Amino acid sequence: MKEKTWVEKVSEEKSEWLLATRLEREGNLEEAAEHYLREARRQDGKNAAMAALGYLSAAKCLLRVGRRDEALELFRLAGDKYREYAESTSSIAPTSTVWGYRMAAKCYMWAEEYETAQRLMEVADSISGKVSSEPSAGDVPLFKPYRGKKRDAR
């Protein structure tokens, strides 16, 4: 039996996402959409951002093959998931929250739910103005920077 290299071994491990990506690259869009959906449903309840990306990828594939109504429904689902992700990170990681709301807004826009999209974009912008990844001096009571005392040479 032929020995396998490590690349061959890891490539044998099944990955719904990789398979979907490969099918999409090959132009097999309907089948790719099915695998994206399967992955999205697997992630639903575990990782909202990954689930959202699955729905969004499936929607984009279906749109390209002319299944517009199904695509719009998936865009809306993706928007719901991005919004869920944004809300779940709001007290932890504000940069992620802003991104989540912006992605949700885009998805609702593609789903032709313009009012929701606009509202979420406003929420993202309002948070974005307050976010800084830099720790500011005001976060803690201040100490004067320490300056070494001049001492005699040892």
Next chain:
Amino acid sequence: MRVLMLTEGTYPYFKGGVSTWTDDLITNLREFEFIVAAVLPTPFFKPCYNLPENVIGLASIPLWGTELVKEFHGEPIKMMIKRRLNTKDWEIRRQFTPHFRRFIREVKNGGKNPEAVAQSLYEMHLFLREHDYKKTFRSRYVWDVIRQELAEDPLYQNLSVSSTVEISRIIQHLLRVLAHEYPEVDLCHSSAAAFCGIPAVLLKMEFGIPYLLTEHGIYFRERVLDAVRGMEGVVEKILWMNLYRAIVGLNYHYADKILPVCRFNVDWEKEFKVPPEKIEVIYNGVDVRKFRPIQVADDAGAKRVVVMARIDRLKDIMNIIDAMGYVVDEHNDAFCRIFGPIEDEVYYEQCLNRIRELGLENRISFMGPTDAPEVEYNRAMVVAQPSLSEGFPYTIIEAMACGKPVVATDVGGVREALGECGIVVPPRSPKLLAEGIIRLLDDPELRESMGRMARVRAVKLFSHERFIEDYRRVYVQAVSERKLGV
């Protein structure tokens, strides 16, 4: 979703900050599958971490210590022999050396054109996938390229023959990453702007796979320090710096997003003309439930200074040894415990000699690695960090989370981490380091208030949840931007 995590001299074979970061990330991003490709000095290391279940593959890429490049990758021996026999001199001359020459030319000028560097590496990679690495690099055509390119260059023509041979030998080893095949993944993530990032560049060129780069210590800066310290001739130093500049520039150019662990790194990245919109600082996070102020049954009131660092030149252990000489002059009951593995035996011996010279044998102890750092931090009266180079050191934020006052050198992200609730001194300044320690030993109120504020700051800014959530987002974001343009 599948991620290729690329490391160099760290996870999972060596302990340290970058390894802690990698392990933490992989363990907590369970919904992603990881394949780890680790560049390491030789193949004779065993992983010192239990790989999490979501690691579906581990490949080591040893740069030295192997006769055949792929012998540890399960490639059948028949294939290796066939490849060797199929590698003809004329193929090397016609199909390999033009790209190798282009690479050396780019290296000579510091890789000013990263796309040319990438193209030459990619073409060499395509050749080496099908041909024998050793035979190729041992070919006289390859040697001729190096010799000609250096001899014809006004700057490098005065290199000695022995230096040229040495350079040729080392480049041959460093480029071993090109000989391997890499699996299809959704995302590449490198933990350094180093040779380990080259596979990510190759995969991006071949399949358009997005590439994320996290920068801990500044790889280029550390290699410059190595070259300044370890090389004899000026021209040799320039050539090495240009080689590393080319590799670092390549990584910066091809990374879709650069994620430095602190703002200090951003200035270096901007020097390489990285567009600001590509950069996002993500601070390391610490588990503030594990690292917290706790009562430890020990010699309360002992003037214990704790250092958490591996025994390595970059950590400048000599700095704390000299500093303790000054500290003991003021506090003859003060002592220092250094926790961390010995990475550099020669340096360790030098440290021991210095301790003997200063008569500090009873004052400084090397404790080896510890499994309970939170206990050791809590035993400390002061935590010190004497390093020459850091990214965003765990030792600082862990000590802060334990509510301990810290005296540290002003390197990397240390100042950003401590803010104004710690004492920062210049590197290589043992006297100032000692003054900081003495000030804290002298003043219990200052220790107490600094420690309290440090804990508040760590909880607020460097939480583990934020760290993980930010990476979860950038993973999904990178894939969606690449795939969907959003």
